[in-house]
Amino acid sequence: MQGFLYQASIYLAAAVIAVPIAARLGLGSVLGYLMAGILIGPALGLVGQETAELQHFAEFGVVMMLFLIGLELEPRALWDMRHRLLGLGGLQVVLTTLVIMAGVMLLGHTWSVGLAVGLIFALSSTAIVLQTLSEKGLMQTKGGRSAFSVLLTQDIAVIPMLALLPLLAMSGGRSRVLEATDPAEPGLIDTPGSHGEAGMSLVAGLPGWGVTLVTLAAVGAIILTGIYLTRPVFRYIHVARLREMYTALALLIVCGISFVMYLVGLSPALGAFLAGVVLANSEFRHELESDIEPFKGLLLGLFFITVGAGINFNLLFGSPFLVLGLALAIIVAKGAVLYLLGRMFELRGRDLWLFTLSLAQAGEFGFVLISFSGQQNVVPGDMTEMLLLIVAMSMMITPLLFIFYDWLSNRMEEAGEALEHDDVDEQARIIIVGIGRFGQVVNRLVRSSGYETVVLDHDLAAIQRMRRFGVKGFFGDPTRPEMLHAAGLKDAKILVAALDDPDAAVRLVTFARREQPDLHIIARARDRTQVFRLFQAGANDIVREMFDSSLRAGRYVLENMGVGEFEAAELQQTFYRHDRHSVRELAALWDPDIPTVENAAYIARARELEEELETMLLSQLEESGDDDRQSA
Structure with missing residues (x-):
């Protein structure tokens, strides 16, 4: 032992x-x-x-x-x-x-x-x-x-x-080269080589056809x-x-x-x-x-x-x-x-x-x-x-x-970045930068609704994949000023920043806002930190990747706990509007040089906003309950 x-x-x-x-x-x-x-x-x-x-x-x-x-x-x-x-x-x-x-x-x-x-x-x-x-x-x-x-x-x-x-x-013989x-x-x-016991076998001594049958x-x-x-x-x-x-x-x-x-x-x-x-x-x-x-x-x-x-x-x-x-x-x-x-x-x-x-x-x-x-x-x-x-x-x-x-x-990857960029020969009032899973859905909805778009991405494979489906896109670094201007940034009405790289997205939004103050910028974000950075860079609407799907899942939870479909949808909308308001307020208090857990003003306001949200939702639930009782 x-x-x-x-x-x-x-x-x-x-x-x-x-x-x-x-x-x-x-x-x-x-x-x-x-x-x-x-x-x-x-x-x-x-x-x-x-x-x-x-x-x-x-x-x-x-x-x-x-x-x-x-x-x-x-x-x-x-x-x-x-x-x-x-x-x-x-x-x-x-x-x-x-x-x-x-x-x-x-x-x-x-x-x-x-x-x-x-x-x-x-x-x-x-x-x-x-x-x-x-x-x-x-x-x-x-x-x-x-x-x-x-x-x-x-x-x-x-x-x-x-x-x-x-x-x-x-039959015999020795190695000539490995004699060392x-x-x-x-x-x-x-x-x-000798896994298992030699005496324990279901096929030992069987003819070939017997071994085959036992194995099968x-x-x-x-x-x-x-x-x-x-x-x-x-x-x-x-x-x-x-x-x-x-x-x-x-x-x-x-x-x-x-x-x-x-x-x-x-x-x-x-x-x-x-x-x-x-x-x-x-x-x-x-x-x-x-x-x-x-x-x-x-x-x-x-x-x-x-x-x-x-x-x-x-x-x-x-x-x-x-x-x-x-x-x-x-x-x-x-x-x-x-x-x-x-x-x-x-x-x-x-x-x-x-x-x-x-x-x-x-x-x-x-x-x-x-x-x-x-x-x-x-x-x-x-x-x-x-x-x-x-x-x-x-x-x-x-x-x-x-x-x-x-x-x-x-x-x-470095060599790939050195590939020759496409010449952008089309312009549109809607520019979509990034054609991954997020950007693809946006582009399909907008184009299917009859609006023209210009798509830019630094992923050559993604651009080539789009072209096989008949959708034209342009390969290159979409944060380069000359590429954005060639796509029509000066006259564009909407820019969708759907890049995977958070830093590149912030650079893109910052440049676009400086070049076009009236441009409406819609940006994709992974988390709240990136939301704050994009707000400070000048984005108008910011969509967190998992936010909408999480809200929908929360609504399903409420419905299966007995809340009516209409009431659950109203609670979802209230949460959505309050979150947009909260994020904008917290973005003003967020400081990239101070860890969030050490930012006293940020934490205090976050707690206040959370209490406001809870009060709003509970009041809304009570009102819907009163309405149900009156109608009954």
Whole structure:
């Protein structure tokens, strides 16, 4: 017990110290976990051989992650991805395998060894890539979705790879290039090749057709269970009204599915993903997500710590240039294949580089294939140590590739701003600056009502998207005086400032008010602070993004509490008028150089206005109640 508590304290302390530091430096949590593992393992020697056993346990975090991903994908969405799964993902696995196989053969190995190594390095790190894409908010980009499609294809491809490797069993022979490794030196990274017990299998000893039938039956059982059994079980658990039972059931679902997948020789991660897709339409989906998420995060972090703690630095220091050179060669080779495929599938700019750089490393399933290849005598024993180290090193380099992507992305943004601006050859009395979600609605309403508008935006993609729908817009920096004058600012009657950037919106309003004192300016704002800034800049009407929708929701609350529809609408209008009055009064007291909580005059007036509002609404409710009683 003491030993367990000591080791748990070491791992948790390392994570708590290293991960926040890495995150603050912009390196991401994954690199933080890896550095924590290096610190407590090879650097300080605080942990040892138990990292191999922990890695078996920690890989369950990858299984949970794929289950959660499945919950976010409805079957229809998965079907819509079929072209990328079979096309982009399938080509990536095949071409990367062939390229790396050719490279290994050029180094003097047999074709069977080359093919085995190609299969190992064709896979990327699902755990690192998806975790980092989620942290950086890149999952919903075109490049992020393409990367996810390839990762999903790779996870599925592990199954035929495990079936193919025994057919490549070597008759003998040793490595010619990697002889620098010492076969007597034990590796600290143990691999998860022996998940589960060898004696527990539903397919052992069965003929091929029997294995196929049992496998299909297991997959069918998972699908039927997810469709028909989970809802009654959740309702049964709900009766107990014990929060921990939901967590227990969520863990049971993931553990049970993983165990069934082990019994039939399939990837537990693939089974968990399949179950997640089946449950994506369930009303209990969000409950499952909230229960599994904490376990997933901790286990994934533990997995990365064990990878860092298990790096064989003796082998690395013995041949540092060879190890780093081979790791970089793998990254470059995979990156070249990914870049070409990305262009073939019409990825451009940031999306292309995100796709290329995010998938260029080896993955955690590489540990599985390396171990299995060694057991099947597919690759020589002295080569497996080096392969394990190359996989680990490439995974450690991945966060640096994302940092490189961030740098490229910023450079592309700067280059984008240098694009030649359009010549504005139209003028109208209504100028709309910013054609995002807010500006689009304004423009559609006004143009559909028969009024001409001139649309300006600095987002070239948004302008091009408008043009495909037959709406003309002009690309350029709409805060530039010459562009505004070309759009007809001098004779304009209304300017709509719908820019995303708050500072740019204030600059635009300030300039427009100075140039055209009689111009009516309608501005979009995110919060009250920006409202005050825009009022001081000279805007006439300011619309907060969420204000009107929030008022409507509040009206629905009142109606469902028994207030009549007419009375609720009147209360909504009273609140709206009072808020406009309040904002204008508070804008006069707001000082950008004084924090709001320290502005005594502002706080005092805000309290007075809030009391006035409450009195007005309560009086209005009482009057409507008296009217109802009199009419009755």
